[in-house]
Amino acid sequence: xxxxxxxxxxxxxxxxxxxxxxxxxxxxxxxxxxxxxxxxxxxxxxxxxxxxxxxxxxxxxxxxxxxxxxxxxxxxxxxxxxxxxxxxxxxxxxxxxxxxxxxxxxxxxxxxxxxxxxxxxxxxxxxxxxxxxxxxxxxxxxxxxxxxxxxxxxxxxxxxxxxxxxxxxxxxxxxxxxxxxxxxxxxxxxxxxxxxxxxxxxxxxxxxxxxxxxxxxxxxxxxxxxxxxxxxxxxxxxxxxxxxxxxxxxxxxxxxxxxxxxxxxxxxxxxxxxxxxxxxxxxxxxxxxxxxxxxxxxxxxxxxxxxxxxxxxxxxxxxxxxxxxxxxxxxxxxxxxxxxxxxxxxxxxxxxxxxxxxxxxxxxxxxxxxxxxxxxxxxxxxxxxxxxxxxxxxxxxxxxxxxxxxxxxxxxxxxxxxxxxxxxxxxxxxxxxxxxxxxxxxxxxxxxxxxxxxxxxxxxxxxxxxxxxxxxxxxxxxxxxxxxxxxxxxxxxxxxxxxxxx
Amino acid sequence: xxxxxxxxxxxxxxxxxxxxxxxxxxxxxxxxxxxxxxxxxxxxxxxxxxxxxxxxxxxxxxxxxxxxxxxxxxxxxxxxxxxxxxxxxxxxxxxxxxxxxxxxxxxxxxxxxxxxxxxxxxxxxxxxxxxxxxxxxxxxxxxxxxxxxxxxxxxxxxxxxxxxxxxxxxxxxxxxxxxxxxxxxxxxxxxxxxxxxxxxxxxxxxxxxxxxxxxxxxxxxxxxxxxxxxxxxxxxxxxxxxxxxxxxxxxxxxxxxxxxxxxxxxx
Ligand code: SF4
Ligand code: SF4
Numbered sequence: 001x002x003x004x005x006x007x008x009x010x011x012x013x014x015x016x017x018x019x020x021x022x023x024x025x026x027x028x029x030x031x032x033x034x035x036x037x038x039x040x041x042x043x044x045x046x047x048x049x050x051x052x053x054x055x056x057x058x059x060x061x062x063x064x065x066x067x068x069x070x071x072x073x074x075x076x077x078x079x080x081x082x083x084x085x086x087x088x089x090x091x092x093x094x095x096x097x098x099x100x101x102x103x104x105x106x107x108x109x110x111x112x113x114x115x116x117x118x119x120x121x122x123x124x125x126x127x128x129x130x131x132x133x134x135x136x137x138x139x140x141x142x143x144x145x146x147x148x149x150x151x152x153x154x155x156x157x158x159x160x161x162x163x164x165x166x167x168x169x170x171x172x173x174x175x176x177x178x179x180x181x182x183x184x185x186x187x188x189x190x191x192x193x194x195x196x197x198x199x200x201x202x203x204x205x206x207x208x209x210x211x212x213x214x215x216x217x218x219x220x221x222x223x224x225x226x227x228x229x230x231x232x233x234x235x236x237x238x239x240x241x242x243x244x245x246x247x248x249x250x251x252x253x254x255x256x257x258x259x260x261x262x263x264x265x266x267x268x269x270x271x272x273x274x275x276x277x278x279x280x281x282x283x284x285x286x287x288x289x290x291x292x293x294x295x296x297x298x299x300x301x302x303x304x305x306x307x308x309x310x311x312x313x314x315x316x317x318x319x320x321x322x323x324x325x326x327x328x329x330x331x332x333x334x335x336x337x338x339x340x341x342x343x344x345x346x347x348x349x350x351x352x353x354x355x356x357x358x359x360x361x362x363x364x365x366x367x368x369x370x371x372x373x374x375x376x377x378x379x380x381x382x383x384x385x386x387x388x389x390x391x392x393x394x395x396x397x398x399x400x401x402x403x404x405x406x407x408x409x410x411x412x413x414x415x416x417x418x419x420x421x422x423x424x425x426x427x428x429x430x431x432x433x434x435x436x437x438x439x440x441x442x443x444x445x446x447x448x449x450x451x452x453x454x455x456x457x458x459x460x461x462x463x464x465x466x467x468x469x470x471x472x473x474x475x476x477x478x479x480x481x482x483x484x485x486x487x488x489x490x491x492x493x494x495x496x497x498x499x500x501x502x
Numbered sequence: 503x504x505x506x507x508x509x510x511x512x513x514x515x516x517x518x519x520x521x522x523x524x525x526x527x528x529x530x531x532x533x534x535x536x537x538x539x540x541x542x543x544x545x546x547x548x549x550x551x552x553x554x555x556x557x558x559x560x561x562x563x564x565x566x567x568x569x570x571x572x573x574x575x576x577x578x579x580x581x582x583x584x585x586x587x588x589x590x591x592x593x594x595x596x597x598x599x600x601x602x603x604x605x606x607x608x609x610x611x612x613x614x615x616x617x618x619x620x621x622x623x624x625x626x627x628x629x630x631x632x633x634x635x636x637x638x639x640x641x642x643x644x645x646x647x648x649x650x651x652x653x654x655x656x657x658x659x660x661x662x663x664x665x666x667x668x669x670x671x672x673x674x675x676x677x678x679x680x681x682x683x684x685x686x687x688x689x690x691x692x693x694x695x696x697x698x699x700x701x702x703x704x705x706x707x708x709x710x711x712x713x714x715x716x717x718x719x720x721x722x723x724x725x726x727x728x729x730x731x732x733x734x735x736x737x738x739x740x741x742x743x744x745x746x747x748x749x750x751x752x753x754x755x756x757x758x759x760x761x762x763x764x765x766x767x768x769x
Contacts, residue, residue, distance in 0.1 A: 098761040225599050225618040225637065230560040230580045257755050269620060269641040270663065275691055275755050279661050283636040284595055284614045293555070297576040297598065300532055301560025346761070 167196030173405035176202025187445025246340025249313030314360030339384025344421030365398025640664025656683035
C-alpha cells in the first residue's frame with residue numbers, strides 16, 4: 001500500500017551556503033540528514049524531522065531552515081491532519097501511540113483568562129527596591145496554635161512538624177534519572193541549592209553525584225519502589241509519594257530495559273537491561289487508609305524528621321481526594337494538572353485525562369478551608385506553569401508553591417520537540433547516550449536554571465509590589481486579587497473569582 | 503515519654519532488652535525501640551504486642567528482635583538488616599520494600615507480605631493472604647526469598663521483577679484448599695515462583711508460564727526448605743518428595759511491543 005502520510009516538517013537547505021561539512025548528519029539524532037559520499041548526493045528524510053532545530057543552530061553556515069510542511073491533507077475541521085495521521089500510524093502498527101511533554105489539545109487555559117489586580121491611588125503599591133519583599137515559603141504542616149514560654153525570654157513550646165524552607169515558592173519538578181540525564185539533574189540540583197529551593201528526584205532514585213545537594217532534594221516513592229531504600233529516604237529533605245501524574249493520570253509507566261544502563265540500574269537498584277515497570281496503583285495502597293499507612297511507615301522509617309508529600313494527578317474528584325490525603329497525614333498535597341509534562345506517555349492519556357491545574361488548586365484550597373484543615377498541609381501545584389504570572393495566579397488561587405518541569409527543561413535548552421521517550425534528546429536532556437549528554441554542560445545548565453528562578457522571583461516581587469503586598473503569604477488564596485476575563489459564570493464560581501469589572 | 507513509664511516498660515532478661523508493649527500506641531513503642539537501640543541494645547524482646555504498626559521500619563543493622571503477639575501492618579518496612587522472629591501473626595505489608603534482613607513468622611500473614619522487597623528473607627509457617635510478593639525485585643547479590651508453609655491468595659507475585667517465592671501448601675484452608683489463588687504472577691518479568699503442587703494453567707496471569715525445574719532449582723529449594731524446617735520443625739526430605747511447579751516470566755520485557763511512534767513506524 002502507498003504510505004500517503006505527509007511529513008510534519010520539511011528541511012530546507014540553502015545549497016549555496018552549504019559547505020558539505022556533514023555537521024547536520026552528526027547533530028540530528030533522528031537520522032534526517034543523509035549524505036552519500038560516493039554519489040556526492042544529499043537525501044533529507046523529512047518525515048523523520050521533529051523540528052528540534054538542533055541542526056539549524058549547529059550548522060556553521062546557517063544553511064538549514066526547518067519549516068512546516070506545506071503538503072497537507074485537504075482541510076477538514078473534524079478529520080484534522082493529526083487525526084488522520086494517528087489513524088494511519090495505528091493502522092500500520094496496531095499499537096498505542098507514545099508521545100511526550102504535556103497535553104496538546106486546545107483546551108481552555110484558565111491562566112490566560114485570569115488577570116491580577118494592582119494598586120491605584122487608594123492603597124499605594126510598594127516598591128520592592130525600597131522595601132523588603134518576602135517570598136520565603138514553608139511547606140508542611142502548621143500547628144493549630146503556637147504556645148510560647150515567656151518565663152525567661154521567649155521560647156517556642158509548640159512542637160513544629162518538619163517543614164521545607166523555600167526562599168522562593170518555585171521548585172523543580174520530579175524528573176527521574178533515566179528519563180533525563182544526570183547533567184540535567186545536576187543543573188537543577190545546583191540551581192536549587194543556590195537559590196534556596198528544592199528539586200525532585202522522580203522515581204529513578206538519587207544518583208551519587210547528587211548527594212552533595214541532597215538537602216535540596218525531595219526523594220520520590222512511586223509504585224515501582226525503585227531505589228526506595230532506608231538510606232535514600234533518610235538522605236533527602238522530604239519524601240514524596242507519587243500516586244499519579246498529570247500527563248498520564250491513572251496509569252503506570254515503564255522504562256524499557258533497553259534504557260536501563262549500568263548506571264541507571266545502580267541508581268534504581270534493578271538489574272541492568274530489565275524493564276522498570278511502575279504499576280498503575282501502588283499495590284499496597286487501595287484506599288485512603290492504606291495511603292495513610294504508607295505515609296506513616298515512611299515517617300516512622302525516617303523518625304518523623306522529613307515532611308511527606310503525596311502527589312496526585314488533578315482529576316474530577318480532586319477536592320475530596322486531596323482532603324483525604326491531608327487527613328491521612330500528608331504534609332503537603334501535590335496537584336499535577338493535565339498540562340503537566342512527561343518523558344513518555346500514551347497520547348490518549350496525555351490528551352484526554354485529568355483536569356486543569358487552575359480549577360484543581362481552587363477547589364482543593366476551598367475544600368480544605370471549609371473543613372478547617374487548610375493549615376494541616378500545603379498545596380503544591382504543577383502542570384503547565386510557564387511564567388512568574390502563572391506562579392502568582394496559582395498562588396492567588398490557593399497554592400503554597402509550584403513545581404516547574406517543562407519550563408525548567410526549556411531553560412536547559414529543550415525546544416519541546418516531544419521526543420523525550422526515544423531517549424535521543426537532541427539537546428542532551430532526555431537522554432543517556434554519552435555523545436548526546438555532552439550537549440548539556442551542567443555548569444551552564446545550573447546557571448540558566450538558577451537564572452530562571454531568579455528572574456521569576458524578581459518578577460514575583462514586582463507583582464507583589466504592584467498588588468501592595470509585601471509577602472507571598474498575603475497572596476496565597478487571595479482570590480479577590482484575581483479577576484476572570486471571558487470565563488463563564490460556572491468557571492468563575494469554581495475558581496472562586498469575580499469577573500473583571502466587578 | 504515519661505521516664506517512669508519507660509522504666510516500667512523496659513526490663514532486662516539476659517542479653518535481651520524486653521519491652522512490654524501492652525496498650526502502647528505504635529508511635530510510643532517504636533520510639534522506645536529506637537531509644538533502647540541507640541543506648542546499645544542488640545537483642546530485643548517485645549511482649550504483649552497487639553497490632554502495633556511499623557515496628558522496625560527503616561531499621562538499619564543486624565539487630566535481633568523477638569515479637570510476642572500480633573505484629574501490625576508494615577512490620578520491618580524499608581528495613582535493612584534486622585532479624586525479626588514473630589511468635590504470632592503478622593498483618594499487611596510485613597517486609598514491605600525491605601532491603602535486607604529476615605522475618606520469621608510462626609503464625610499466618612495477611613495481605614501484601616513482602617511487597618516490593620529487594621533483599622532478605624521471609625518465612626511464614628502458616629498461610630498468607632492476597633497480593634503477596636507483588637513487585638518483588640532483585641539487585642546484584644540481593645535476591646529476596648519468601649517461603650510460605652501454607653497457602654497464598656490471589657495475585658501472588660504480580661509484577662514480580664526478581665526474587666523467589668516458595669509456597670509449600672503443607673497446611674490447606676478448608677474453604678479454599680488450593681495452594682494458591684487466581685491471577686498468579688500477572689505481569690511477572692523477573693524471578694520465579696515455586697509451588698509444591700500442580701495447578702491448572704488458567705491460574706496463570708498474563709505474562710507467566712510454567713517451566714520445568716532444574717537440578718539447581720531443587721538444590722535451591724532444599725536449602726530454603728531446610729531453613730524453613732529449622733524454624734518450624736518438619737522434615738525437609740519428606741517435604742521435597744512432592745511434585746513442584748515452577749512459574750516464570752514469559753518474557754523479561756512483557757510490554758515491549760505495546761507502543762508505537764509515528765516516526766518509527768516509517769511515517
Ligand atoms: S530532527 Fe532536529 S536535528 Fe534532525 S533535521 Fe529535524 S530539526 Fe534538524
Ligand atoms: S527534553 Fe529533549 S527530547 Fe524532550 S522535548 Fe525537550 S528537546 Fe525534545
